[in-house]
Amino acid sequence: MKYNILIGGAAGQGMNTITKLLSKALKRHGYYVFVNTVYMSRIRGGHNYFQIRFSDQPLHTHENSIDVLFALNQETLDLHQRRLKENGIIIADEDLKFDPKEFALPIKKISKAIGNKKAENMILLGGLIKLFNLDYDIFTDLVSKSIKKDLSSNKEALKQGYDSLKPKFLFIGKQRDDNMLINGNTAIGLGAIAAGLGVFSAYPMTPAASIMNYLTHQQKKMGIIVEQAEDEIAAIHIALGASSAGVRAMTASSGGGLSLMVEALGLTAITETPLVITDVMRPGPATGLPTKTGQGDLSFLLTASQDELPRMIIAPRDPEDAYYQTIRAFDLADKYQLPVIVLSDQYLADSQKTIPLLNTKVEINQYLSKDQAVELPYERYKITPSGVSPRLIPGLSEYPIIADNHEHDGFGKISEDPVNRTNMHLKRLQKLRSLEADLQEPHYFGDENPDIVLIGFGSTEGALIETIETYSGQKKIGALVFGDVYPLPTQKLIKYKDKILINVELNATGQFSRLIRMETGIHCTESILKFDGLQINAEDILEVLHEKF
Amino acid sequence: MKNFKVFNTENKISWCPGCGDYSILQALKEALFELDLQPNNTMIVSGIGQAAKTPQYVNANSFNSLHGRALPPALGIHMANPDLNIFVTSGDGDTYGEGGNHFIHNIRRNPNIVHLVYNNRIYGLTKGQSSPTTDLGMITSSQLDGHKTPPINPLTLALTLGAGFVARGYAHHRDHLKALIKAAYHYKGYAIIDIMQPCPSFNKKNTPEWYESNTYYLENHDEKDFNLAYNLATHVNEHIPLGILYRVEKNTFLERLDHIHTPLLKRQVQQKDLELLLDEFL
Numbered sequence A: 001m002k003y004n005i006l007i008g009g010a011a012g013q014g015m016n017t018i019t020k021l022l023s024k025a026l027k028r029h030g031y032y033v034f035v036n037t038v039y040m041s042r043i044r045g046g047h048n049y050f051q052i053r054f055s056d057q058p059l060h061t062h063e064n065s066i067d068v069l070f071a072l073n074q075e076t077l078d079l080h081q082r083r084l085k086e087n088g089i090i091i092a093d094e095d096l097k098f099d100p101k102e103f104a105l106p107i108k109k110i111s112k113a114i115g116n117k118k119a120e121n122m123i124l125l126g127g128l129i130k131l132f133n134l135d136y137d138i139f140t141d142l143v144s145k146s147i148k149k150d151l152s153s154n155k156e157a158l159k160q161g162y163d164s165l166k167p168k169f170l171f172i173g174k175q176r177d178d179n180m181l182i183n184g185n186t187a188i189g190l191g192a193i194a195a196g197l198g199v200f201s202a203y204p205m206t207p208a209a210s211i212m213n214y215l216t217h218q219q220k221k222m223g224i225i226v227e228q229a230e231d232e233i234a235a236i237h238i239a240l241g242a243s244s245a246g247v248r249a250m251t252a253s254s255g256g257g258l259s260l261m262v263e264a265l266g267l268t269a270i271t272e273t274p275l276v277i278t279d280v281m282r283p284g285p286a287t288g289l290p291t292k293t294g295q296g297d298l299s300f301l302l303t304a305s306q307d308e309l310p311r312m313i314i315a316p317r318d319p320e321d322a323y324y325q326t327i328r329a330f331d332l333a334d335k336y337q338l339p340v341i342v343l344s345d346q347y348l349a350d351s352q353k354t355i356p357l358l359n360t361k362v363e364i365n366q367y368l369s370k371d372q373a374v375e376l377p378y379e380r381y382k383i384t385p386s387g388v389s390p391r392l393i394p395g396l397s398e399y400p401i402i403a404d405n406h407e408h409d410g411f412g413k414i415s416e417d418p419v420n421r422t423n424m425h426l427k428r429l430q431k432l433r434s435l436e437a438d439l440q441e442p443h444y445f446g447d448e449n450p451d452i453v454l455i456g457f458g459s460t461e462g463a464l465i466e467t468i469e470t471y472s473g474q475k476k477i478g479a480l481v482f483g484d485v486y487p488l489p490t491q492k493l494i495k496y497k498d499k500i501l502i503n504v505e506l507n508a509t510g511q512f513s514r515l516i517r518m519e520t521g522i523h524c525t526e527s528i529l530k531f532d533g534l535q536i537n538a539e540d541i542l543e544v545l546h547e548k549f
Numbered sequence B: 001m002k003n004f005k006v007f008n009t010e011n012k013i014s015w016c017p018g019c020g021d022y023s024i025l026q027a028l029k030e031a032l033f034e035l036d037l038q039p040n041n042t043m044i045v046s047g048i049g050q051a052a053k054t055p056q057y058v059n060a061n062s063f064n065s066l067h068g069r070a071l072p073p074a075l076g077i078h079m080a081n082p083d084l085n086i087f088v089t090s091g092d093g094d095t096y097g098e099g100g101n102h103f104i105h106n107i108r109r110n111p112n113i114v115h116l117v118y119n120n121r122i123y124g125l126t127k128g129q130s131s132p133t134t135d136l137g138m139i140t141s142s143q144l145d146g147h148k149t150p151p152i153n154p155l156t157l158a159l160t161l162g163a164g165f166v167a168r169g170y171a172h173h174r175d176h177l178k179a180l181i182k183a184a185y186h187y188k189g190y191a192i193i194d195i196m197q198p199c200p201s202f203n204k205k206n207t208p209e210w211y212e213s214n215t216y217y218l219e220n221h222d223e224k225d226f227n228l229a230y231n232l233a234t235h236v237n238e239h240i241p242l243g244i245l246y247r248v249e250k251n252t253f254l255e256r257l258d259h260i261h262t263p264l265l266k267r268q269v270q271q272k273d274l275e276l277l278l279d280e281f282l
């Protein structure tokens, strides 16, 4: 079984609340849940919607066609009715225009009778519980815990909605629930905390801001500092300062903020300071589409900075991956003393997925040296075969530690000597070679001997997995999904170099296929590119595949 | 070595002969020594410029940041390890121009940092363009028929933003400057000293002679009188007061973060606390 519910209305109509309640309740029933959010850059009004999918089988992405359309206003009906499946149903107030009206609810009448206009969402939710024959007690428990204001009238609304409909779908019994439900941004915040984050500094920008919101809520409990900086330039430099003094630090923004942070990538690299920077992508250029999704920052971040520098870019593929990759980003930043960029996007940021319980037992290693262990006189930037020098922390060492953003010698002393410059530049870039030992090859799904290999990175993984699962064409098919995108791991990729390679990306110029070509000389045969601000899914990809192959 | 020379480095100084920076450097090293600080518990942070080269000439921890970006990493270092004694040493362009936004917001934050601004009213490193403190009408390499935009006044700005320690020094009066640096160090919070400084190469107006005849030492001054301090700070071209214009106690950045009890550097994460974080997702 697999159902797709769309909840739509204007911002401020309480969709957020019922989406939260419903998705959590479904998870507690033991279902796999996937929730994605499509919203406009508005606080009130506009058209926003959530799609909740649930199933007894794992889910990886959203779906276009709808089983249940749950409309809080006419606009939702007008916009989404055409996506209804053949026997799909609509739940909405009886006074709105839609057809068939089998599941119309007297929402306005009930809310009037109860005397709480704000409880309309609860009436709808009540109806839905009955429709799917769900466990009413799970909902009342959640409602009691999460609704602070007018609890009794909200409960009454839930009850009356419940009593107004008849069951339509069969509830297939409670299964074991050992999952958690979390979105990408929260998983990044949680991962950072688990990795021992001490300082988070950022300037708010959609769709990255919810990382800061999450961390702000945890800062007292966890004894960390969350600083809202005056701008993104300050944000990254504050984090960098903290990290240089030995505390794990992170900043996060979207493309606009990353544009302002660029100068500090160079500073991070030349001072050989570890730093984790999260970019939650949205479409640009400039302000672009603030609340929509895309993968257009890849090329920019591959080379952004003065001159050349070692950096790593990791694109998490789902909330679980976002958590573990954030932890890994801190580890590798420390191990190689360089900037690591976590490249996420709005879709991953705001999509909730059921995932196995996260492991919080994290081994933290900052790869620091000790006074007794270093060769004297101590050279903070000593040239070594790996490019990584022994790191002491200012104040924890008897030696003063020098960080200088001019070209410098092993001691940190400014030097314009051409030989020193050449050696130092190569030393820093050497870290990219050393890092290869820690690279993770992409995930592969599908046929062992494929004709076609779809290639993607980051948050499109879900769409690619479902594509593989549901493709019904003649060819044998597989998908390669990269998490580490730079440096690019190439071993698996090379195995498939003679197949039909199709890059699937959310940008117009095929940035990832260009990276592959640059690093390996391998050309993708076809591309599936989408850059309208909405996430691609299996249906979109299959449409192209079935047409061409 | 029982004198300021513990703070000497062997690096060759690349300032012009007669530059005020020499004198500021010497005052700083002597102050560090007299404050009984050590190279490994002192942290000098700067941006880019002639003034900002100071860390290369002081034997201490240092973080030389980008142009305009001295204060943000200094704040980050302070968050991580408040036991480090942080001195920011940067020019007027670095602090009030490229780094202007950080200057403003650090005053609001009030971290425990000493800030020495080497104010030569000109861009030294890039060879004589005007700076945010260059006087109206002064001819510079970027304003050939005289600077057209009036200067900002960093100290009235600092005062109106709520700075709790506001002082003005003069580079060539080294002992007086040293005393200011020591007082700034003892102040709990953000302490700014705007140090007027001749630039023999590019500023032909504000010469040592000019400063000698236009400055005086503040005496019997009420350091808590805001209006008086503001008034005194407006004098940047004649009758310029040298000394601590304003000094009042304020809550510092870390005092306001009442959940931070131990330096972050020494913080231990409890496994139990991490596990509790998962509850809300179940």
Ligand SMILES: Cc1ncc(C[n+]2csc(CCOP(=O)(O)OP(=O)(O)O)c2C)c(N)n1
Pocket: B048, B049, B050, B051, B052, B067, B090, B091, B092, B093, B094, B095, B118, B120, B122, B123, B124, B125, B126, B131
């Ligand atoms: C992003 C950036 N822009 C411009 C410069 C060039 N630059 C270096 S120092 C400086 C101004 C120096 O003036 P000031 O801060 O007053 O210091 P001084 O040299 O006079 O001591 C400029 C414009 C730079 N290094 N980085």
